[in-house]
Amino acid sequence: MATPVLLETVLLCCVATAAATDLAWRKIPNALVLAGLGAALLLQAGAPLAWLGGALTGLLLFLPLYVLRGMAAGDVKLMAMVGAFTGAGPALLVGLATLLIGGAMALAIVLLRRRGREALANVRALLSHALWRAAGVPLAAAPPASVGGMPYGVAIALGTASLVWWRHL
Template sequence: MLNALEVILICLVTQAALTDLALRKIPNVLILSGLLLALILHLLAGPPWAPLLQWLAGAVAGFFLFLPLYLLRGMAAGDVKLMAMVGSFAGPGPALRIAALAYVIGGVLALALLLCGGRWRQGLRNLALLCKPLLLRLLGVPLLPVPLPPADSVGGMPYGVAVALGTVGFIAWTHH
């Protein structure tokens, strides 16, 4: 049976996914409301410091698990904040599992969008453009600092959907 944290989290990530699909944006008010709800529910669950630390550790873990992709411009800030909110509900260990599942689901969704949108060639060119300096460096070729030419974007993906599916999948798996 689902507990209150899980039910509220499922509702919040579903709303985030629907909003991300419709508007390509996850509202800050949804994230802040979720963080506050998670904090309140954690504080009601036990002694003051243990739930507070669980809430904080989960939020920080969720945030830093998605931050690298944001810094590489692979996802938007709202997706990073959404994962922080998910971590605040779930805690650090489950946040890691949910993020891993969301990465896999996001990768599958991105490939499907590339293939269905007919932009797979440009996607492969962008990937080669990003990987070429790394591969040359791994082969021992000295590289001079040269700015990369801008890649043509092959489109954005509503990553809130991947986070929502990863969250719901993780919760379903823990109750199976």
């Protein structure tokens, strides 16, 4: 099994590359995610259950957001890769940090684009739709149009870096 410093270094390189490609092309390449998963498996050779548990935790953590169309598939796969490096418990911490950072980024983007009213209307429509569905009322309305996407790979990279930084305090 590799040293924690080696694991963290390779992980940070992977998420930094993912953030850069997400910023440049708004896409996280499958080849990058697969290479990262393979590297994590090799580096975690002595702990295959930690690798698998972390990958599944990362995947399942963001999968609901993908199903609700709040996140792209590349972001979900990237989070699975992060979990493969960190294990299940730390993957939850990275996920929480990522959600906080992503929320701050989304708020900043909405405010900078001056689309606050539209964003609030979208939140209201989504919550209303969810409440009616929970009450058993069938609805055929389409979800509201997004007020703008964002490169969530950046939030995942920053969330991952925050965990690594926290470990070394």
